[in-house]
Amino acid sequence: MLILINIRYNIFETNSSSVHTLTLCREEDYDKWNNGEYLLRNDDYNPDEDLPQFIPKDRLKEFDPKAPYTLKRGSYYEPLFFDKDGKEVLYYDIPYLTPEQYESYYDNLYSYEEKATIDGINVVAFGHHGYEG
Numbered sequence: 001m002l003i004l005i006n007i008r009y010n011i012f013e014t015n016s017s018s019v020h021t022l023t024l025c026r027e028e029d030y031d032k033w034n035n036g037e038y039l040l041r042n043d044d045y046n047p048d049e050d051l052p053q054f055i056p057k058d059r060l061k062e063f064d065p066k067a068p069y070t071l072k073r074g075s076y077y078e079p080l081f082f083d084k085d086g087k088e089v090l091y092y093d094i095p096y097l098t099p100e101q102y103e104s105y106y107d108n109l110y111s112y113e114e115k116a117t118i119d120g121i122n123v124v125a126f127g128h129h130g131y132e133g
Contacts, residue, residue, distance in 0.1 A: 022126075023053075026123060027115060029054045032054070033054060034099055038056060042097050051095060067084075069101070071104055110129055110130045112129060113126040
C-alpha cells in the first residue's frame with residue numbers, strides 16, 4: 001500500500017536550515033531500528049542506488065562488506081568512522097546506519113519525532129532541523 005501525504009500545501013521554503021533531514025516510515029520499522037534490530041539507509045550514500053529503507057542488522061554484510069564501523073567523535077559536522085581494518089571512512093560512504101551513527105552526523109541540530117496513524121497504519125516522521133549551537 002502506497003501512502004501519499006501532502007505536507008505544507010502551497011508553501012515555498014526559503015530557509016535552508018529549516019529541515020535538514022526527514023524520514024517517514026512505519027512505526028514498527030522505526031522501533032526495530034531504535035532497538036538495534038534494523039539499520040537505516042543513509043540517503044547521503046549513493047542516492048541513485050535503489051536500496052531498502054531498512055535492513056535487519058544481520059544482513060549488513062550483503063549490502064556493505066566493509067562493515068561494521070566504529071564511531072569516534074569528531075568536530076562539528078565531522079564524526080569519525082573507522083572500518084574493521086582501522087581505515088577512516090566518510091559518513092557519505094556508509095550505506096546503512098545505527099541510530100548512534102545517524103545522530104552523530106546531526107548532533108548540532110534540533111531533532112523531532114512525530115507519530116500518527118494513517119488508514120490504520122502507525123507511522124513515524126523523524127529527522128533534524130534548525131541549528132542548535
